[in-house]
Amino acid sequence: MSDMSGTEAYSDPEDKEELTAMVCLETDLQDGQMKEVDIGHHSVLLTRCNGKYGAIGNQCTHYGAPLSKGVISGQKVRCPWHGSCFNALTGDLEEFPGIDSLPCHKVKIHNSKVYVSINKKDLRHQKRLQRMGTAVPGVNHTILLLGGGAASLICAETLRQENFGGRIIMVSRDDLLPYDKTRLSKVMNVLSDTIVLRRMEFFHQYGIEVWLQKEAVSVDTEKKTVTFDNGLVQSYDQLLLSTGCRAKVLDVPGTNLSNIKMLETPEDARQIHAACLGSNVVLVGTSFVGTVAALCLF
The missing domain is CATH 2.102.10.10 (Rieske [2Fe-2S] iron-sulphur domain)
Incomplete structure (x- = not known):
């Protein structure tokens, strides 16, 4: 050289x-x-x-x-x-x-x-997916991930990157695959399929089961089972609880009025965008999310 x-x-x-x-x-x-x-x-x-x-x-x-x-x-x-x-x-x-x-x-x-x-x-290419394995036939060890957000997604991907060949089940009470919540305050009239972090083909390719619109109602840590709202009982070897958090509701009279909105889901973002067109808006909260939402609605 x-x-x-x-x-x-x-x-x-x-x-x-x-x-x-x-x-x-x-x-x-x-x-x-x-x-x-x-x-x-x-x-x-x-x-x-x-x-x-x-x-x-x-x-x-x-x-x-x-x-x-x-x-x-x-x-x-x-x-x-x-x-x-x-x-x-x-x-x-x-x-x-x-x-x-x-x-x-x-x-x-x-x-x-x-x-x-x-x-x-x-x-x-500016991005690279790390090498990942998939489910191995005959390996029955089951890891159950309760919560359909980024934490469960990263956990599932890390397991496959580390050559875990057992069963991975990700369960969410939502009807949407794991998505980028940071986008909600940036593009409030967002289409849901534009913010998902991985497509369903990805989960199929790497043997990650995704159960949507299922909510856990009880966990038996002795029997290692989770019961869901539809009566299904799923056993597990290891369990991850990653159900996230909910925004703190403002404790004042009037928070139940129809024009008071919370920003947590893509549907919330779309409703806020529609309600704010041609209207005056008050944002309660001066965090990063509130600041970005103000810029979006400006």
């Missing part, structure tokens, strides 16, 4: 699938530092942790924030917008609200210069 003094990308004639660039000198980054580099007009985040260089995608898989504007701590890079966290050397997702990992690129040190090579196919 020839030396280069700039960051201009070039194709190695011996490898037509990769694009390579010299991005910095080996001494340019210290441990715990990162910087954005450009390879063939493709933004890459260069990191250094414990003497090792890493090169991962620079756009957060949640909403595309530039990770170079975030924070690196140890081997973790945290998104500056919503706090998604990724491994600085591998690009693997480590903390929600992102659900996908980042592409990871090759790094080579030659003559004290740092070279990064990216597969040309990766130029079209």
